[in-house]
Amino acid sequence: MIYPIILCGGSGTRLWPVSRAAFPKQFVQLHGQGSLFQQAAQRLSGQGFAGPVVITSDPFRFTAAEQMQGIGITPQALILEPEGRNTAPAILAASLWAAARDPQALLLVAPSDHVIPDPAAFRVAVLTAQTAAEAGQIVTFGIRPDRPETGYGYLELGEGAGGACLPLSRFVEKPDLATAEGMLASGNYLWNAGIFLFRADVMIAAFEAHAPEMLAPAHAALGGVKADLDFLRLDPAAWRDLPDISIDYAIMERAGNLSVMPYEGQWSDLGSWTAVAEQSAAQCDAQGNLISEHAHAIDCKNTMLRSDDGKLRLVGIGLRDMVAIATGDAVLLAPKDQSQRVREAVDLLKQQGAKEATEFPxxxxxxxxxxxxxxxxxxxxxxxxxxxxxxxxxxxxxxxxxxxxxxxxxxxxxxxxxxxxxxxxxxxxxxxxxxxxxxxxxxxxxxxxxxxxxxxxxxxxxxxxxxxxxxx
Structure with a gap:
């Protein structure tokens, strides 16, 4: 069995104003049926998969539990981080939790806010990578790029045959446009999806080799765990001793037993409103406009107009390549090619003390x-x-x-x-x-x-x- 570990944190800034710190994007219905979190749980269920382990934080505990209940999936555990410490501590805690039950348990770590329109094809890729993971490889999933994207990290493929999984040479940070164009032309790079498959004991050994200082506080955080209704609260004092570091920096860029499972299907981390529009291209009108129920377009082309409030009508006139997103208390307007700058708007509102930066009415x-x-x-x-x-x-x-x-x-x-x-x-x-x-x-x-x-x-x-x- 493969044990899904669903990471469910996030600051809620990239898709503001629909997503905010109080209710980040994984809990919002942005594409398809249900929230992104619910889609992730359904995608990682079925034959070959155990019930998921959800790692989230105190403010989201009831939302996560309720959304799980809404799709009829019972998690094995709902683990609460006392505070966000990035992905490495969360993955280490999940590995230690699983290893206490089965040291060779296979864990599939996945974010809760990505879109993968063909879940069956993705499950096939996961099961295909299972052999490499069982043999002691840490398998990371790479997406075949179709454009020179500057918003994603990349995986450089290594030399030699690796069966279904390919050798990994190195991780590459988000590039500038010229570098991304060169990577795309070479055909030797994949987007880093941030999804990993590995044995629990293999990941623990990787921390012992490359980040040993994290083991003692992680053990202490689990050792001091307290049950609270259906949730498991990690010990806050021990958790505070863990560094705020990503799994890429802590382990992946240092480990030698890495493989890549290429995934040829569609994937997006929905990192901007432009990405949301691209995933919903099939719903656009003849002029390329993506229009929500309470929005209207007059002489517009290639725009996204979305109003999430039935009492607020959003009308665009003569717009080109724009996104306009309206909620009951905030409106965002931006050219599509600058929609990744939304975080700047959230920072500005925070500096001015505006509650709309992080909270909803x-x-x-x-x-x-x-x-x-x-x-x-x-x-x-x-x-x-x-x-x-x-x-x-x-x-x-x-x-x-x-x-x-x-x-x-x-x-x-x-x-x-x-x-x-x-x-x-x-x-x-x-x-x-x-x-x-x-x-x-x-x-x-x-x-x-x-x-x-x-x-x-x-x-x-x-x-x-x-x-x-x-x-x-």
Whole structure:
């Protein structure tokens, strides 16, 4: 069996404003059915594959679990990194976790935010590379380039025959255009997909040889792991001692037992809006425009117009080779050939303290989500949606009172010692300091309008007395 290790971190900057730090691109539906994370899990499932191990962080734990549940896949483990430390610590932790169960377990490490339109063909490539990995090779997957791409790293093929897998000479950093054109012309380079197949004990031995200083803190992080609901939390103090380093720098550029499995099919890391448009070229109109449901094009050519908000109509007139991406609180406009500079926009907004750089108006929680509808000096109006069976924490506030109006479904409300059912068009008042909770006992989403009044309305004005989701 091959054990998929799905890396599920990310800063959410490259596809802003649809992707942000609070909800990065792997959880967004950008191409095909389901989110990129769900597509990755489905792609690495089926005959020959065990249940996946997902490595993510605390803010994304419930989203990852819920999206897994949504596609009917049960992960073997959901491992939570205390903080992002790049790919090398995550891969080492996964290797140690697997080796404790089977030292020769085959691990397939893959990012959660890539697009591979033909999952069956990719699985064939993985199974083809299995023999080399079982024999002690670290197999990296290379994509046959079809253009001089400057946004990807490359793999230079070595000399000699290697069977299905080819010898690897070296890793090449992202090149300039002239270098990329030369690589493409030579036919001896593949794009580095960042996907690896190896035995757990082989990868651990590679760390012992090339990054031995990482082993002790990684062992300690796993040794101090704590179960939290369905999640495994790595020890934060030990994890902090690990360097922030990629697997390429820590191991791949130093190891000698490397092979390349060429993959001839389509692949993209969706690193820019232009890449998203290219993957959806079949959906373009006769003028090459990719238009979403709430967007419109007039005399436009080769543009991407996307509005993710049904209340916001996006109209382009006379545009050429542009991307225009609109959400409810932000709009991005850029020439297609500069769409990789989106990170600069996010950095600028961060410098100005704009919450739109990293957060969405809609805030997701394990029980559902909420969004702010109106905000004043001493009041805030929210829409709160609680999924069936969702239960908010038993909590109180020091600085605000709340009025709740149920507009859809039925809420079970606790205020102090009183518990009652509140139906549509009914309301309740929660005095300042009162211990309270809402939950949805029904089979349809419950929607509630909350009006907060008080001197401080921040989300950190919450004292949790009980919480089924084990939040602090």
């Amino acid at each position: 809609r805030d997701f929680r394990p029980w559902g989500w909420f969004e702010s509808l109106a905000l004043g000096a001493r009041f805030q109006v929210k829409r709160i949606v609680v999924k069936p069976g969702g239960v908010l924490s038993l909590q109180s506030h020091q600085h605000r009172a709340e009025h709740w109006i149920v507009v859809e479904g039925t809420a079970k409300i606790t205020i102090g010692d009183e518990v009652k059912m509140v139906s549509e068009n009914q309301s309740v008042y929660v005095p300042l300091g009162a211990i309270h909770r809402m939950e949805n006992p029904g089979k349809i989403p419950m929607v509630l309008i909350e009006v907060q009044t008080g001197s401080y309305l921040g989300e950190d004005d919450i004292i949790r007395h009980e919480d089924i989701y084990s939040r602090g």
